[in-house]
Amino acid sequence: MFTAEEMRSLPLCFSDIEDPRRPQGRRHRLQVVLGIAAGATPCGMSGYKSMADWAGGLGQQARERFDCRRENKHYVVPSEFVIRDCLVRVEPGTLGRALNLWNQAWGMQDSALAIDGKTMKNALDETICQTHILSVVGHESKTCYAQKKWASYPFTVKGNQPTLEHDIAVQFENCGTSDYVEVTPADHGRIDTRRIWCSTAVNTYLDFPHVGQAFRIERECINKKTGKCSLEVALGITSRTQQEASSQRVLEVNRGHWSIESVYYCRSRPLVFSFVGRCQGLCGSAK
Structure with a gap:
C-alpha cells in the first residue's frame, strides 16, 4: 500500500512531537512507534494488538524504511505494550495535526466532503453535558478533517x-x-x-x-x-x-456521503487515530 518514500516520510511527520514517556527504558523512538501505528491503520488494523501483529509481519527492508531500532544486525519493531503506551499518552490534537500535514504532502485531494454527527454514550464534557462529535470525511481520500471552511453542502x-x-x-x-x-x-x-x-x-x-x-x-x-x-x-x-453541479455530480456526491458511516469513533481517552482519513477508533461506541 505504501511506497518506500511514504514509509520513510511517516515517522518524520511525528518528529516534532515531544515524547511523554520517561527517558529510562525507551527502546523505540516515539516517531517510529507512531509511524508504524499510522502505517497499520489504513491496512485495516484498528486495535493495539492488530497494529503490533502488522508490525511483526514487516520484512527487514520495510522496518529499515520505518527507521526501526537495529539490534544484532536486525531491525526490531515495537511491541503491543509500547504501541498502546505511546498512543494513549500523545495528545490527539497534536497527532491529528501531524497526520494532516503528511496527508497534504502525500494524500489524495477531495472533490467533496461528507458530514455526520454522533452523540457519545456515557461520555460527559466539563459542563456535565453529553459529548457530541462532528466528523467531516473526504469522499476520495477518506480523510477525517477537523473542520473545512467555505464548503458547499x-x-x-x-x-x-x-x-x-x-x-x-x-x-x-x-x-x-x-x-x-x-x-x-x-x-x-x-x-x-x-x-x-x-x-x-x-x-x-x-x-x-x-x-x-x-x-x-x-x-x-x-x-x-x-x-x-x-x-x-x-x-x-x-x-x-x-x-456548478450537474445531475450526475449531485448523484455521485449523495452516494459518496454514506462513506462517513464507516467511520468509527472511540472514547479510550478519547483517542481517535485518524490516518489519511481512515478514522479508526480503538474502543467505545456511539449512538
Missing part, C-alpha cells in the same frame, strides 16, 4: 424536517423522465439502479439557507437470485447550482 432531507420534506416532495410528484440514470455492476448478487431529478423551481420559497437546487433520488435494487425488487426514495437539497 449536499443535504438529504428526512422526517425531522417535515415542512421542507413536503415542499420538495410536492415539486417532484409528476417528475417525468429522470435527468440521469446510473446502473451499478451486479455485485453481491444484486443490480442497483439510481435515478435522479433536479429542480430549481422551489429555491425561492424553501426555508433553508443557500439552496442551489433540490433533488429526488430513486434507488431500485433487484435481487438476482430471488427477483425481489425494492425501491427507496431520497429527497434533498444542495447549495451548488445547476451550473
